Amino acid sequence: MDQSSKVAAVVARVRALVHDGTLGAGDPLPSTRSLAGELGVARGTVVAAYEQLDGEGYLRTRQGAAARVVAGAGGAPGVSRGQRGPAPDVAPAEAPERLGVDCRPGIPAVAAISDRDWRAAWRAAADAPLRNALSEPAGLPALREQLVVQLGLARGFSPSVSQVLVAAGTSEALSLVAEALGTLLGRAPRIAVEDPGYRSGHRALTSAGADLVAVPVGPDGVDLAALAAVDVDAVVVSPTHQYPLGSVMPVGHRRALLAHASAVGMVVVEDDYDSEFRHRGSPVPALAALDTDGVVVHLGGFSKTLDPRLRCAYVVVPAGPVGEAVRSARTARGAVVAEPVQVTLAHLLRTGAFRRHLGRVRRDYTHRRERIAVRLADTGIPGLEARALTGGLHAVLTWPGTPTGAAVVTRAAADGVLLADLADYELERGRSGNGIVLGYGAVTLPELDRALDVVLTAVRAGSSGPG
Known part of the structure; x- marks a missing residue:
């Protein structure tokens, strides 16, 4: 039996124990070393199996x-002991009690980050000396310095610390840019946006x-011919x-x-959304990394990598x-992100905890993405x-005709x-056809299966x- 087959066998054994209720929520599993000894396999086999089960949400x-x-990992409808497969259709009358899955x-x-790293970062914030002072509007230098390092490692460009400004989320960053353009131009700026696109961002701009x-x-993204046909700032x-x-x-x-x-004197605002999570294909350099004429304003943040409730983003x-x-x-607006939050994020970046967290959730999201692809490969729904x-x-699911x-x-x-x-993401209605947007970042694999059944x-x- 080759290595992949041995890993699959360990995975199937643990899944079976979860599905039949032998292992329940919160139950600990043996250490990788002890289980390897019991099963007569290499410890690396068990490590790989545990990693796969972690990514699958078990x-x-x-x-x-x-x-x-x-x-919530056990007892998925339609899954027999030791098997994995699509759950049957769920009766609407029973679903609210049995499901309750938030796929927005x-x-x-959020909970995927190491408790040890998370607590250590907040202890660092608590240990920071109190001082009689106002916060810097641009943000704490310690955080901005770490952001420069992170951008150099992950996005291929290294701005100066003075170019990095802290904002209260991407929406606040966008409103900051719009306000600045209005002041610079002496009138309301005309800003082109992707359609469909980021609806909260649209509201922030207006x-x-x-x-x-x-x-x-x-x-290939925004339609360049359509963009060239409009006069925008x-x-x-x-x-x-x-x-x-x-x-x-x-x-x-x-x-x-x-x-x-x-050529036309237009500012390009790059919302570097989801750049940390590539499941397929090679990474593509940021626009800011290709910019030689100083036309790009780069936006990034921690809402999709850590927790949207931190309300922390940055503008380069x-x-x-x-x-x-x-x-x-x-x-003019002043500081908007609490200093303890900034200290916490700086600590996560400086100690490598942020990059370790990204490695973990990349694996998790890849497993869920693959599950969606498998489930939708042969649904029998024409045009899905x-x-x-x-x-x-x-993921975005679209289909022709009804339902809406x-x-x-x-x-x-x-x-x-x-x-x-x-x-709901469209400015001009009817542009994208019928479809839904399904978030899979915070759900376990069994929950995702149940949600896909309902959809x-x-x-x-x-x-x-x-319809």
């Missing part, structure tokens, strides 16, 4: 602690006084994993966008008038398509599964009757 492993069974996009695996121009999105793009459709902008397309921006501004305007707007699976922590996305969202909610309607049942039911 176990949660922690360095220096026993692996434990995750709550934007919720990451609340800061911007006029939005919707530009369609294609397989800036464009907001999510090139690494377009939100929500998931298209990845190729390098050639990125260079063409930057060349057009430089270019040299020149635009960068100075954004910095002035930041200074899964998109946005090359990266990130959500809203109808599927409503039926799924009645069955205890929360989703988002793709149409597929709702799509089948709507396609065979009134």
Whole structure:
């Protein structure tokens, strides 16, 4: 028996014990060394099996602690002992009690971070000396310094610390940029946005006084021909994993966008959404890493990597008038992220805990992405398509004809599964067709199976009757 078969055998054995109730939520498993001895296999085999089960949502492993069974991992409908497969259709009347799965996009695996690393980071914040002073509007230098290191390692460019500004989430960062452009131009800025796109970002831009121009999105990201046809001061793009459709902008397309921006004096606001999570294909350099003319304002944050409730993002501004305007707007608004939060994040970055966490959740998200791909490969639903699976922590499901996305969202909610309607991301209605957005960052693999059962049942039911 080869190594992969041995790992599969250990995985199947543990799954069976979870599904038949022998192992329940919170129960510890033997150490990898002791179980390897009992089974007569190499310890590496058990380590690999535990890692797979962790990624599938059956176990949660922690360095220096026993692996434990995750709550909700056992007793999935339609799964017999020792087997793994799709659950049968769930009756709507029973679903709210049995399911209660939140698959709305934007919720990451918050609890996946090591307890030890998380507590150590907050202790560092608690141990920081108290001082009689106001917070720096640009953010703590310690955090900004660590962000420069992280950008150099992960995104291929190293700005100066003075170019990095801390913001209260991506929406606040976008409103900051819009406000700065309005001040610089002396009028409401015209800003092109992807359609469909980041709806909270759209609201942030308009609340800061911007006029939005919707530009369609294609397989290579924002449609450059459509963008060239409009007169705008800036464009907001999510090139690494377009939100929500998931298209990845190729390098050639990125260079063409930057060349057009430089030629017409347009600012490119790069929302580096989901750049940390690539499940397929090679990493693509950030627009900021390709920018030689100082036209890119780069946005990043911790909402999808750690916890959206931290409300911490950052803006990297270019040299020149635009960068100075954004910095002035930041200074005028004052500090917005609590210093203990900034100290905590700086500690996670400096100690390597943040990168260890990313390694863990990348594996988890890849397992869930693969599960979605397998489940949707042969559904028998004509025209059903899964998109946005090359990266990130959500999937988009689209289909021709009925039912509408809203109808599927409503039926799924009645069955205890929360989703988002793709149409809600559109500025021009009807551009994307019928579909839903399903987040898988915070659900276990059994929960994901149950949610997919409900979604597929709702799509089948709507396609065979009134939508």
